[in-house]
Amino acid sequence: QTVVTQEPPFSVSPGGTVTFTCGLSSGSVSPSHYPSWYQQTPGQAPRTLIYNTNTRSSGVPDRFSGSILGNKAALTITGVQAADESDYYCVLYMGSGIWVFGGGTKLTVL
Amino acid sequence: QVQLVESGGGVVQPGGSLRLSCAASGFTFGRNGMHWVRQAPGKGLEWVALIWFDGSKTYYTDSVKGRFTISRDNSKNTLYLQMNSLRDEDTAVYYCARLTDWWIDSWGQGTLVTVSS
Numbered sequence: 001q002t003v004v005t006q007e008p009p010f011s012v013s014p015g016g017t018v019t020f021t022c023g024l025s026s027g028s029v030s031p032s033h034y035p036s037w038y039q040q041t042p043g044q045a046p047r048t049l050i051y052n053t054n055t056r057s058s059g060v061p062d063r064f065s066g067s068i069l070g071n072k073a074a075l076t077i078t079g080v081q082a083a084d085e086s087d088y089y090c091v092l093y094m095g096s097g098i099w100v101f102g103g104g105t106k107l108t109v110l
Numbered sequence: 111q112v113q114l115v116e117s118g119g120g121v122v123q124p125g126g127s128l129r130l131s132c133a134a135s136g137f138t139f140g141r142n143g144m145h146w147v148r149q150a151p152g153k154g155l156e157w158v159a160l161i162w163f164d165g166s167k168t169y170y171t172d173s174v175k176g177r178f179t180i181s182r183d184n185s186k187n188t189l190y191l192q193m194n195s196l197r198d199e200d201t202a203v204y205y206c207a208r209l210t211d212w213w214i215d216s217w218g219q220g221t222l223v224t225v226s227s
Contacts, residue, residue: 001172034212038155045205045220046147046155051213089155093212097160097169099145104154 002026004092006102012080013110020105021072022090028071033092035073037066040087040104049088050075077107085109112136112216114206119221126196126225132189132206132218140164140184143209146191148202149220156202159191160209173199196225 003025012018022035029035031053038046048057050066053073063081067074073092077084090102118130132144146158159180160169168180179192189206203220 036213038214040155045217048213048215048217051215052211057215087154091155091157091214097167098171099157099160101147101155101157 002094002100004090004100004102006088006090006105009106009108011108011110014080014082016080017076017078018080018107019069019074019076020088020090020107021069021074022092022102023072024092029068029073029092031068033073033094035066035068036091037064037073037075038089038091039084040089041085046089080107080109082109112208114208114216114218116204116206116218116221119204119223121224121226122196123227124197124225127192127194128196128223130191130193130204130206130221130223132191134187134189134206134208137208139182139187144180144182144189145207145209145214146180146189147205147207147214147217148200148223149205150199150202153202158204161189193223196223198225201225 005023036051037049040046054066063078065076087104089104113135115133122128143162145160161180177195181190205220206218207214208216
């Protein structure tokens with residue numbers, strides 16, 4: 001089964017910029033995977049940040065943006081704030097009714 | 111305002127069964143596909159199952175095929191997950207989530223299922 005890959009834990013200073021990627025163990029991510037991104041803090045339900053590659057969910061600040069970078073989907077956060085310290089997950093639609101989540105990336109704001 | 115409220119979680123012995131429910135409000139339930147997504151303690155999110163808006167098609171991750179059944183009652187605005195032959199590794203918080211087009215746009219707060227003897 002195809003694995004969706006995300007980076008190990010990240011650290012960033014307040015005000016900095018960070019980019020997470022979401023790849024495939026075999027092949028390239030494309031818009032037809034409808035990549036989306038979710039933020040989750042401990043003990044809370046996930047929150048939808050980005051869907052359909054680059055569309056921000058309602059209420060999500062424009063510091064968050066999505067894109068395709070090379071053969072991966074990407075989530076970029078600019079002007080990182082302490083409140084952004086969370087786990088970030090991507091999910092890809094693999095076709096035939098099957099979705100696969102990445103393993104998540106933990107962001108620490110130093 | 112979209113609201114999804116899960117219920118039915120609890121402690122069950124290995125090999126046992128449990129049925130989860132997800133009550134939906136704030137939108138026309140019968141127009142959206144619905145997912146179940148789970149998260150084992152300290153682990154990441156795992157997609158479990160999907161049902162189409164009208165219940166005509168269902169899909170499952172390999173590890174639950176033949177054991178879990180996703181269903182819905184559009185007249186009651188409720189999504190279900192029947193879980194049979196439960197295993198230790200099914201221990202997780204189970205979230206219901208709304209599918210819009212090809213992405214999840216809303217999540218419930220989750221219900222905890224613990225499989226333990």
